[in-house]
Amino acid sequence: TKQVSDVVVEADKTVEVNVTLEQASSQLDEVVVTTTVSKNTEASVLNLQKNSVTLMDGLSLEAIKTTGASNIASAIKSVPGVSVQEGKYVFVRGLGDRYTKSILNGMDIPGLDPDKNTVQMDIFPTNILENVIVLKSAAAELPADFTGGVVNIVTKDFPTQKQMSISASVGFNPDMHFKDNYVTYEGGGTDFLGFDDGTRDLPISKETDIPNPSNSAENGTLEGITRSFNKTLATQRENSKPDFSLGFSYGNQFNVGDNKLGFIASIDHKNTTTFYEGFENGIYQKSPDSDVNELRFDRIQQGDLGSNNVLTSFLTGLSFKTGKSKYKLNLLHIQNGETKAAFFNQETQLSNDIDVVRDNLEYYERAVSNLLLSGKHTSDDASFITEWSLSPTMVNVNDKDVRLTTFIIDPDGFSISSDAGFPQRLWRELKEVNAVGKVDFSKSYEMFGNKSMLKFGGLYSYKQREYDIQNYNIAFRNFATAGLNGDPDAILADENIWTVESGSGAYIRGNFQPANSYDSDQQTTAAYLSNEFKFSDKFRAILGVRAEQFITHFTGQNNTGTEVFDNEKTIDELDFFPSANLIYGMKENINFRFSYSKTTARPSFKELSVVQITDLLTGRLFIGNPELTPTYIDNFDFRFEVFGDRAQMVAFSSFYKKFEDPIEIVAYSNVAPNQITPRNAPSADVFGVELEARKNFGFISESLNDLSLNLNISVIDSKIEMAKGEDQEFETRQIFARDGETIEDTRQLQGQSPYLINVGLNYNNRENGFETGLFYN
Template structure:
């Protein structure tokens, strides 16, 4: 009998294990329909089994049950019950119902019955977030990334209302330049990687790492105050509701760029294909000596040893260019622990290798003719030829999340590695008829490598106390970033009497340059929210503190070739013949001299401490009127260590910017109807100079031969006192949200700028183009936006049309200096206006798309169009004309198809730049009674990206 009992027990345990093994799981999210917020405490049950769960503070629920088809019911006191039919649970798998939206049961309506197939991932969640947000907000979700097919955040961002993307990587919101746009990662500051820009290049973020991307266009106190056009927040993926194991591969072919034998490159390092240099381009030992080894201070052996530590490659090599390709993998899941808690984890990696070839890249320098009767621009110099680039991006993100009944913790580590190898083969023309030009022709071979790295560690805790009445959200993040330009090589020959020579007064001697930038960014913030009754209605009080510390080290080291006892006269024009054992000292005449003094004027260190605190309240004075009122304070201190070129001004951790500002914000939202809002807001924000702008650095672009001068330089009537810009912002918006993600909105905005900063051409510089950031006259920007997304039901409900349009007018008051310089160089009969456009401000932006979505057949496709109007990018004045970026008409097609028994395969087909438009910037004369048609616009720079065709495949295990 005893043995029989043991058999029975073992049999029962075995059957129970078998039954458990055949169980599946259903997960989902409960959303309150009126405001889009997750609902806590909702009862969810499978009607035929009684199995059920209670939703947590994120609105999430999870129910286990045997495999089968069920009815699922969600209920909460005061809300209509929702019953979902045909919920299929599969053994050992997770079924996800993305959103169950509960409506208030004000009229004791019957329960809502839908099918599981009708509830699926859509843009509805994002639209609801926009509708309930205190800010004027737009955005794009991970679903749109999949549908549109964009591989990185830069390509995806241009689909958003009022957004344009410069160079495929810099986001401009409402046409304002990158100075007025801020990028955050998971709500935290992240440093940029380009010393020439204020915002980060968002093309380094693959879309498979991103959950959503929101652009906030109006300020509220919990946000940092240093944005005006918009704040772009990239939210990385959290753990999913179901297991994900995806592998994807894509290729892209551009007929004008790929499999082209005219492609040029050079001998780099063995790890260039991984996005970093293995040390092949490192500076040699002894580079930082006060006197590097030369024939005048060292032995022949010492000079020879020093020279031979440099890479001998100075010339380009021709080879056939490869196609673009991209590989990605994502693995993520969550586990329910025994104590009812949840542990989630995720890993995603991406490798992208893109090759670009411009067979007719042009850089031009033009001047106003010294004869005022001549309207045509005078050519000063042109650089024209082949420019080729190989761009490698290697990225990875790993995350852990742990959730209890009242708290959630999240830890994310992200690493992005980007390497760009660039080679140029150019013809040079320097026109002696232009002011400050010696007059010569020549050829040049340029070799560059740019290496960028970002490592971001993010830790976040969210706690819900007192039945959800109090929420504490704390976040900490450290980001380490670097950008290196190791061994930029420029070898330019001058034609003299039918011979090719190196001439210091003409095309110059060969040069080698190293640039390095390292930045650390540490951020901590705490936000506390108290849900309470205000005026007997639901309201909130929010307050918090934050601190940001940034430090940047920047250095430039350069060397120029000199010749001991002259140079040979029979150069063939092949740069590869220059750095050889026969030409280097002591066998030949070549040795190096340092291009900098000690201490180095182009080396600087800067740091920032920015402490912020805020308080705001959100309340409804009436049933339909919501108000969000608050103020933020920021105490900002920037210090600088550096010196000018003449060593006459030396700063040692000296304060260069110190202020305490208060930033008020008032937002009103009036609900005209349940899904129709009218918004009105006012706020004050700030735009501060970047590290590089508030420095003595003088930086040469070796390709374009243009020079950047830091804003601390006192030049002519500029006193070197570069100040921050204060901005007053006003926004008015009407918005209507309809079923199935349809929406329409109209907005108007006005911004007033005090002491705006712009990059201006220096009229004193005549042998080279020199640019400097300066405060110019006060300015104004005002504009309108319109957006819509509409289902084409009258044709087919699978088609939808969307579009957004932004029209902007800007006006900057000319300073006395700029007005005088423009008038002194005016053409005969030309009347110079005393205002002009704001630099970087696009006058209009258009985004449009036609989409097709057949969910049942797993097909979605779309045709997408993006363009912005002619935009002032470099402020001229004096002898130098203004430079305008021309409209680039970007038309792209994308097709996605899901197939397989479990829809495990996904196919993507795309065509980019269908119209074959060019990326061009022209010198033009536009701020007078002369129109652009009265003279021939001349090229500042021009590239032809061609048309690309892409094919991608993804498999889900």
């Protein structure tokens, strides 16, 4: 036997390999040719799609480079049925973030935003990617907690030869950059690296007992506490800088005897500035007169909003490959810091008839560290494969010294009072640890004379979150705030700070709310069994079932102390999730697919709690609900797909989803529309169709083979049954109905997009390496 390895075959090309065999006997037993399959090209992703047991779409590194996208959130918009909200949150098939699950190299990762159920995709730079796979139908080996889709972020594998790349880019938006009225504030010395240098740290211990002001000398510590806080409270104006990014990656593979050792390292740094002049948001209400159809505003907020976002990522990994095994160790760290500042004029009419000006200073620091240790082992006859993975992840999210200062506009100047709220300082800290371990086994065998595959395995996942908000106010004793002349920086000036001797001035006052501090954990234990078999050469079926036990505990209390939870079990559910995927291969390149699966959507840590959190920008109050139950969904999918050469294809899909107990964010009561809470609705239905086409123009002329069109369209309709009863959504809508208006007991599902359109015109000349494209979403 003679083995020829390291033969690289590029897409759409033929590689000739000349092999001379020495005569050993009169009979030739075996010739083995081994190669490594590239996974980062359009052709490779389409091949995965064609042979997948589930409905899937994907995005290759090759396609990402064509779009010029710098992060996943920007790139993934071209995947059929995928949209991006707020520039970072991925929705699949128009369903909200609750129904989309994100995994990293097949393993669970926690999100960075406590207000969302999915991972922010803008934190993943494209230079660490191999591809992004979006799975739209379930299988037993996949997690059960998704409905729209599973987004699997696959980081770079190890090259077969040395590769090195250096990249740099500059971005300019005439509406945002080189603006001399860009609003910001003075931060720390390491902001440009994506983390705070301690400038914004809480200057006192969280347990510090802050005294009230008095003439007693023993309360002199109040002066020291007040002086320890950062005095900067006002925004400032400066010239906004353009966006820029820097990247470097290196990889290689070495022979170690008969084995191979691979290495990869990548670092990426991005600095992005956004500036919105004339930013506006408001709260509007219906008139109490049912014959008035126009909305009236309660509050309108207008002004300028500036943001500088710094993202640094580092990926490194080792792989060791033997003849029958492969081991991988990957380390990924992402560091993100965002400085935000805003200056608003605010007019309030209904709840409090005042006009104010407000300075917002905000800083958000986020860090993700992920370790992946995995192995794959193949038996001598390649009929039995074992794969295992261990992946701990640590997440730290800190909102550091968020400052809100509001002055009331008086006829003869400015003042501060409880009517508009005293100046506020806030620190929010979230720590989350996620540990996941899983093992998968697959056994090839024959059934009905055809090749079949039996799969089974298990998973254990543990998530633990600590959440805490420390809130402080700046109050005044015997002090006329009109003398500040509307200058926030004058509030903590040395001469204006309260002292025992003067008995007047500004001082720090604690405003801790017990509901905003909690500990919680989630445990998922899963086992699955599935079997892939063929009825004939053209028809195959994949049938399976997954069992998941989901347990969550909560420790915390409400603000009044009437509800106290001490590591109490809030959910304990053992569920079985069947799945069936049927595939009829009409021809080698044509598939008919049908899929059924049962999945779930579970409440988040924050939702399944008693927290009461105020959004600093909108003033909206979120109230947790420990009575929530999981949502269960029956999913039906159909797809017809045709694959051509040169990464061409066309596909038509339709789907239907039936929801039981969907979770929606609704008004807490009909007298408090600015207070929101999650609640289970009775049921919901979602219908949709998708069309995808990738076609080059070579059918017109051979010279147009390098020009291609990508088109995908999704049309989706949803209907949810509103909850009925006192203070429930249906009754609230009836109370505020207009004359002659009929209130139906159904509406569209929250966050559901009625349609999605993605179009791309690409030119890719492989011979000279020139690529360009024009895209619309």
